[in-house]
Amino acid sequence: MQTSIFRSPWFSGVTIVAFFAFVILILIPVYVPRPAFIPGFAPPPDMWPRTISIIGIGLGVLLFILALTGRMPASELIESDGSSIPTQIIRFIGAMVAFxxxxxLMPYVGFLLASMALTGAMILLTGERDYxxxxxxxxxxxxxxxxLIFHSALGTQFPVGILTKPFGF
Structure with a gap:
């Protein structure tokens, strides 16, 4: 069975690399000033976005290499959950709407509640309903x-929403 170029694993690898390269080269500024309240030994504010982007590029390259060497057949990557291309497009649009x-929502309900809603939406967009x-x-x-980890271990404050400020989160 012949698959189209858009459904091949190597094309998915190239797309993943292109997305994370766009994030690291265009969306993340070249120089992010370190605020005065961050101590000198702490990582700069752009460290985590850059780290995630570099990991994403690495995973995209790995997928591309596995596809070229024949260790990643198209059946394992595409439609592994039985969803069709229109369903995948609807899920993509749903993910963009969730973001x-x-x-x-963040300015109104804060990071914690907005993150809970985003996490739940993303899990449901995968099509999982059994667990x-x-x-x-x-x-x-x-x-x-x-x-808790970022606040306690790293001293990072997340945005508090206008509606949730009286409740302390």
Whole structure:
């Protein structure tokens, strides 16, 4: 069975590399000034976005290499969950809507609640419906743990929303 270029694993690898290269080269500024309240030994503000982008580029290159060497057949990458191309396009649009909603909700409900909503939406957009308790647990506990780690261990403050400020989160 002949697959189109858009459904081949090597094209997916190239697309992933292009996306993360766009993020690291265009979206993340070349120089991000270090605020005065961050101590000199702490990592700069652009460290994590750059780290994630470099990891994404590496995974895209790995997928590309595995596809070229024949170790990643198209059947393992494309439609592994049985979804069609229109379903995948709808899920992509849903993911973009979820990210826009996250950005719009953050000033009002803060990082914690907006992250819970985003995490739940992203898990549901994968098509998973069987593990409802796991989905709820990851959506609720994951962002709380993330905020606790960054707040306690790294001293990073996340945005507090206008509506949730009286409640302390």
């Amino acid at each position: 826009v909603a996250f950005i719009l 409802r308790y796991w989905i709820a647990g990851l959506s609720l506990i994951g962002p709380v743990l993330l905020q």
